Amino acid sequence: MIDTQQHSDGIVELRLNRPPVNAINPDLVMALQAAMDQAEADGARALILSGRPGLFSAGLDVPELLTLDEVGMRDFWKDFFGLLARLARSPIPIVAALTGHSPAGGTVLALFADYRVQAQGNFRLGLNEVQVGLVVPPVIHQALVRLIGNYRAERHLVAGQMIPVEEALDLGLIDELAPPDQAVEQALAWCQRHLAMPAHAMLATRQLCRADLAGLFDDPEALDLDAFVHGWFEPATQKTLKALVDRLKQPG
Amino acid sequence: MIDTQQHSDGIVELRLNRPPVNAINPDLVMALQAAMDQAEADGARALILSGRPGLFSAGLDVPELLTLDEVGMRDFWKDFFGLLARLARSPIPIVAALTGHSPAGGTVLALFADYRVQAQGNFRLGLNEVQVGLVVPPVIHQALVRLIGNYRAERHLVAGQMIPVEEALDLGLIDELAPPDQAVEQALAWCQRHLAMPAHAMLATRQLCRADLAGLFDDPEALDLDAFVHGWFEPATQKTLKALVDRLKQPG
Amino acid sequence: MIDTQQHSDGIVELRLNRPPVNAINPDLVMALQAAMDQAEADGARALILSGRPGLFSAGLDVPELLTLDEVGMRDFWKDFFGLLARLARSPIPIVAALTGHSPAGGTVLALFADYRVQAQGNFRLGLNEVQVGLVVPPVIHQALVRLIGNYRAERHLVAGQMIPVEEALDLGLIDELAPPDQAVEQALAWCQRHLAMPAHAMLATRQLCRADLAGLFDDPEALDLDAFVHGWFEPATQKTLKALVDRLKQPG
Numbered sequence: 086m087i088d089t090q091q092h093s094d095g096i097v098e099l100r101l102n103r104p105p106v107n108a109i110n111p112d113l114v115m116a117l118q119a120a121m122d123q124a125e126a127d128g129a130r131a132l133i134l135s136g137r138p139g140l141f142s143a144g145l146d147v148p149e150l151l152t153l154d155e156v157g158m159r160d161f162w163k164d165f166f167g168l169l170a171r172l173a174r175s176p177i178p179i180v181a182a183l184t185g186h187s188p189a190g191g192t193v194l195a196l197f198a199d200y201r202v203q204a205q206g207n208f209r210l211g212l213n214e215v216q217v218g219l220v221v222p223p224v225i226h227q228a229l230v231r232l233i234g235n236y237r238a239e240r241h242l243v244a245g246q247m248i249p250v251e252e253a254l255d256l257g258l259i260d261e262l263a264p265p266d267q268a269v270e271q272a273l274a275w276c277q278r279h280l281a282m283p284a285h286a287m288l289a290t291r292q293l294c295r296a297d298l299a300g301l302f303d304d305p306e307a308l309d310l311d312a313f314v315h316g317w318f319e320p321a322t323q324k325t326l327k328a329l330v331d332r333l334k335q336p337g
Numbered sequence: 338m339i340d341t342q343q344h345s346d347g348i349v350e351l352r353l354n355r356p357p358v359n360a361i362n363p364d365l366v367m368a369l370q371a372a373m374d375q376a377e378a379d380g381a382r383a384l385i386l387s388g389r390p391g392l393f394s395a396g397l398d399v400p401e402l403l404t405l406d407e408v409g410m411r412d413f414w415k416d417f418f419g420l421l422a423r424l425a426r427s428p429i430p431i432v433a434a435l436t437g438h439s440p441a442g443g444t445v446l447a448l449f450a451d452y453r454v455q456a457q458g459n460f461r462l463g464l465n466e467v468q469v470g471l472v473v474p475p476v477i478h479q480a481l482v483r484l485i486g487n488y489r490a491e492r493h494l495v496a497g498q499m500i501p502v503e504e505a506l507d508l509g510l511i512d513e514l515a516p517p518d519q520a521v522e523q524a525l526a527w528c529q530r531h532l533a534m535p536a537h538a539m540l541a542t543r544q545l546c547r548a549d550l551a552g553l554f555d556d557p558e559a560l561d562l563d564a565f566v567h568g569w570f571e572p573a574t575q576k577t578l579k580a581l582v583d584r585l586k587q588p589g
Numbered sequence: 590m591i592d593t594q595q596h597s598d599g600i601v602e603l604r605l606n607r608p609p610v611n612a613i614n615p616d617l618v619m620a621l622q623a624a625m626d627q628a629e630a631d632g633a634r635a636l637i638l639s640g641r642p643g644l645f646s647a648g649l650d651v652p653e654l655l656t657l658d659e660v661g662m663r664d665f666w667k668d669f670f671g672l673l674a675r676l677a678r679s680p681i682p683i684v685a686a687l688t689g690h691s692p693a694g695g696t697v698l699a700l701f702a703d704y705r706v707q708a709q710g711n712f713r714l715g716l717n718e719v720q721v722g723l724v725v726p727p728v729i730h731q732a733l734v735r736l737i738g739n740y741r742a743e744r745h746l747v748a749g750q751m752i753p754v755e756e757a758l759d760l761g762l763i764d765e766l767a768p769p770d771q772a773v774e775q776a777l778a779w780c781q782r783h784l785a786m787p788a789h790a791m792l793a794t795r796q797l798c799r800a801d802l803a804g805l806f807d808d809p810e811a812l813d814l815d816a817f818v819h820g821w822f823e824p825a826t827q828k829t830l831k832a833l834v835d836r837l838k839q840p841g
């Protein structure tokens with residue numbers, strides 16, 4: 086599910102590879118954590134998280150998640166939060182190379198990276214959870230606030246829309262655009278520039294600056310897991326999600 | 338003092354109508370609260386707060402407020418903070434349609450709405466309290482910080498100037514400009530877009546994102562009512578305010 | 590080390606004058622504090638902090654600081670934090686007129702002023718501490734967050750680069766550009782505009798808006814003095830700093 090590629094300077098690319106759309110299910114969450122652990126154990130100095138050309142990730146695998154009962158859903162979210170905490174607390178820099186579309190859960194992963202390079206093109210991303218009847222958990226709201234500010238986060242989340250990449254750049258949801266096939270290359274260049282700095286100072290400064298992001302996960306109670314799982318199983322939410330899945334099943 | 342107009346989709350417009358300049362006095366504060374209560378009781382799904390063409394509100398009714406004694410002034414501010422809290426805690430979205438000039442108190446009302454549409458033209462708005470010898474209460478400072486950031490709030494408040502609408506857009510004090518007679522129409526379009534989302538998710542996300550704004554009013558002590566009332570009656574402030582009223586009384 | 594010049598309206602300019610590069614050493618820190626105290630005692634209504642044409646300050650005097658032992662270094666940082674606290678808590682407005690280059694420590698001083706005017710030209714500034722193996726103390730990180738936001742502060746600090754003045758303007762690190770010989774004049778104009786406001790309201794509003802900046806110094810423990818001094822004497826940092834000094838000594 087994760088293809089690992091070694092680049093120069095100890096930079097390791099972890100490419101999401103769960104056809105057809107890199108949808109995030111329990112297995113992908115565990116595989117990505119394991120790949121991060123392995124890369125760091127092997128001495129990686131920076132990570133790039135990428136997808137396939139034209140698609141980083143379609144977000145959560147709603148059809149599969151709808152088959153889970155309340156215990157299963159709770160376990161999934163605990164693991165998904167664990168992955169986000171792993172990204173937020175990473176001891177080495179992580180760049181998200183958004184190689185194409187990256188809605189909802191795809192955008193969420195990128196929020197917790199150090200930096201976001203987005204492939205140019207007719208792609209969309211954004212936290213459109215409201216549109217499918219979901220309320221983002223507080224920790225994801227806070228990560229967005231940290232990135233783009235309190236009020237812009239409110240407007241983006243309440244609107245519930247995916248947005249074009251140029252708009253995402255203006256909003257601060259991504260940091261730079263790349264020609265469609267150059268997102269990984271530009272992510273590599275970012276890593277190389279930062280790895281050229283004195284490592285002890287770069288890493289300690291990074292830790293200082295990201296302490297608030299890592300700190301979001303310090304209190305497990307604050308994750309409000311129960312509220313999200315409860316919301317998932319509310320009749321109105323289930324109805325909206327099932328309608329979404331029915332639309333996905335329709336041909337073309 | 339408030340004209341209520343039903344639009345489609347359960348959107349209710351509350352139009353300030355206290356000639357000649359929609360100045361905010363104790364009666365207007367009570368009338369606006371009552372109109373909000375009534376609209377919600379009647380099932381409104383979103384509110385638009387508007388003024389007359391060319392003027393949203395001239396701000397506080399300083400000539401009338403100068404006739405109040407310390408008890409009267411304290412009561413007024415308690416009610417005015419009550420109105421701001423009502424806006425901040427509104428269970429349904431509120432758009433401010435700034436139909437023209439909107440200095441000081443007019444801008445303050447708009448700060449606590451969800452969104453601000455400003456009529457284009459030679460209009461001015463902004464928190465120019467310093468210019469008339471006043472210090473904005475902490476809760477208004479905090480609402481501005483939330484909207485435009487800490488440092489930009491400092492620069493805007495300390496400068497004490499009203500600014501043109503284009504500058505207000507750049508600053509983030511307003512969200513969009515409209516042709517002079519289209520502010521309400523654009524506010525309606527914003528409401529319609531948001532009411533088209535699954536209501537439970539849109540409203541709960543809105544509550545999550547605005548919890549910090551609503552929370553400003555949780556501790557009545559933090560409103561620092563005494564300090565503001567004390568400042569109002571300081572000789573230097575009274576002198577500046579009376580000079581302002583004298584200028585307003587001069588012809589032309 | 591500090592040239593004091595009286596301008597009109599009670600505005601006092603304090604010009605750094607420690608040839609050749611206005612490097613910040615223990616004596617300069619004490620001299621600047623003393624000059625601020627004197628100006629205020631003499632009734633100054635606003636201060637301008639300037640340098641010489643083409644150079645505001647080259648930052649900390651690393652060659653001299655490297656001769657200090659741990660006690661001496663601790664004393665220096667205590668005094669330097671004292672100066673930053675003095676700037677943050679100043680009862681009157683302070684404008685930094687950045688008359689040229691202003692890297693690292695030069696930028697740090699400016700962070701705690703009310704406003705920053707930068708001379709145009711091929712000048713550079715920024716918090717490039719990482720590049721020389723240092724980690725900025727938390728209080729400087731927080732002052733930067735306050736000015737430009739959480740995420741932009743992270744990116745700027747971790748990158749460890751000095752940036753051109755136009756980029757600094759986009760980032761919010763400075764507030765306006767001036768023709769090379771007009772930085773002090775534009776700083777004067779800013780002071781005059783603000784001194785034209787009712788003083789009691791302008792000063793009290795300034796205090797309200799800057800309370801968070803002043804508050805950074807309320808808890809001496811939070812300054813984390815020991816961590817910074819410890820970091821300074823780590824072998825990797827000392828090696829990077831000594832290599833820097835060797836480069837500075839080379840001709841041309």
